[in-house]
Amino acid sequence: MNSWLTRDEALDRLGVRAQTLYAYVSRNQIGMQPDPADPRRSLYRSEDIDALTTRRARGRRVAAIAESAVSWGEPVFATEISTVIHGRLIYRGEDAVAFSRDASLEEAAQLLWASSAAPRFATSGVPAETGVAQAFSILAGLAARGQPSPGRNGAVLQADAMPAIAALAGALGAAPGAEPVHLRLAKGWRVEPAADVLRRVMVLVADHELNASAFAARVAASTGAPLVACLLAGLSTLYGPRHGTAADAVAMLVDDAARIGVRAAMRRWIDHDRPLPGFGHPLYPGGDPRAAALLADMKLEPEIVELRQSVFDATGALPTIDFALVALVRSYRLPADAPIRLFALGRSVGWTAHAIEQVMSGKLIRPRARYEGPLPVDHGHFE
Structure with a gap:
């Protein structure tokens, strides 16, 4: 806190x-x-x-x-893709919040990939099942058949990414077709009135500097792994409670607030020595602008409004994107796991940008560890 x-x-x-x-x-x-x-x-x-x-x-x-x-410290990579500076998220010189007002995920990909045209993520078939498990399965299958990335230029690697992201969209519930992903996702989830807000969410989460999953994608890319394998590395890293599934804890807090009241719910979390999830971000001392943009455009449930105000009154902390995603689920009656699905699909565009930038650098990411374990009994012979 x-x-x-x-x-x-x-x-x-x-x-x-x-x-x-x-x-x-x-x-x-x-x-x-x-x-x-x-x-x-x-x-x-x-x-x-x-x-x-x-x-x-x-x-x-x-x-x-x-x-x-490696833990919210000094920058370790040079990148032209995105950054957070003075509380603003920047995509290649564009303010991400302002860009998200009208841009589609395809246009975000064009910007982040520095592409001459917006890519298409068209799909033709409908998977028997959809969800995160299906997303892992599809990417794993594509990665196993992928071509190593060294010696291939950015345009070719982008071409590798397009069908992979299209397949990911289908696995996460997007209806088949060639329309923009947000329209097909809303159709597949049967929440057509939420199409525009789904669009904005995916653009806002498309990239976030050198986050854990982007770093994982870059590590994979640095070894020469196929582009799709880099996406799989990103998805695997995203699927953790300190990253892409952080909204699960926020949903628990909101459910507690709805069931026993906001004050009691906050007290319950604090009494168990748990930080209140969904509030306060190290990169945004003045509040997460992505969350502020989404919450401003939503009709919020009363317990969401009360929880946001009560936490601010008690701690001075403002909502993060994870809190906004949970509010979105409740306001638009989205699937319960919509936050991780939206994160995975939006962030796949950023992972691609980072993977390509890393491949083009030609550098292997291989840090050294500081060993603190025991040495052999004959350690005196080391010179």
């Missing part, structure tokens, strides 16, 4: 001057919000300050810097 410090408390903990504190805020290293008791003053996120002081205490040893980089 987030806690906040006054300016004097922040300065004391950091041991810096006010100008340095403001510089950290401007570089998005420390979150800031108005003081509810006095809007003329500001409060500073204590978790960010603690993380900053920990990094400074480590010093600038190469090993320490490398280790810290």
Whole structure:
């Protein structure tokens, strides 16, 4: 749970001057919000300050810097695909929230892939079953027959991605046809009135800098694996409660709020020493703009509205995309697992962009581990 410090408390903990504190805020290293008791003053996120002081205490040893980089640390790859800066998600120079107002997933792919034309994800058949299990099965089958990626140019790799993403769309419930994916997904799920919001969700989750699943896709690509195998690596990594299935915990919290009341539900989670899921994001101290955009356009259920306000009043934390996806499920009566399906389909476009960029770099991703286990008894002979 987030806690906040006054300016004097922040300065004391950091041991810096006010100008340095403001510089950290401007570089998005420390979150800031108005003081509810006095809007003329500001409060500073204590978790960010603690993380900053920990990094400074480590010093600038190469090993320490490398280790810290893998957990919300310093950037480790150069990329032209996307970034988060000053609380904004950027797709190749475009503000992702503004771009998502009208763009389709196909247009997001065109932008993120730096393609000359929007790809098509047309499908012809209907799988016997749909869902995440079917998505894994289809991608695994395609990956096993895929061609290694070294020596192939970006256009050819994009051509590999298109039928794979089309097959993924079908596996996740999109109706067959050549229409944009969001229309076919709404038809397949029988929620046609939700088509436009499905479109916007998939564009908003299409990429998110070097997240865990994008990193996995890049690692696979760096070995020369087929493009579809990179998508499978991304999907496998996405399918974890700290990443793409984080909405499951949010749904549990919302269900608790509907059943026993918001205050009791919050108390139940906090009393079990569990952070409230769906609130607060390390990259967005001022709130996740993807969630804000989606929630602003939805007619929200009363318990969703009350939960959002109560959490903010208690912690100062704002909703994440996972909270918005759960609100979306309830408002439009989508399938219960719609969040992971939408994440997987939208993010497949970003995984493709990262995989292609990594292949074009020609570099193998192979970090070293710092061994802390025992040595052989004759370790004295090592030189």
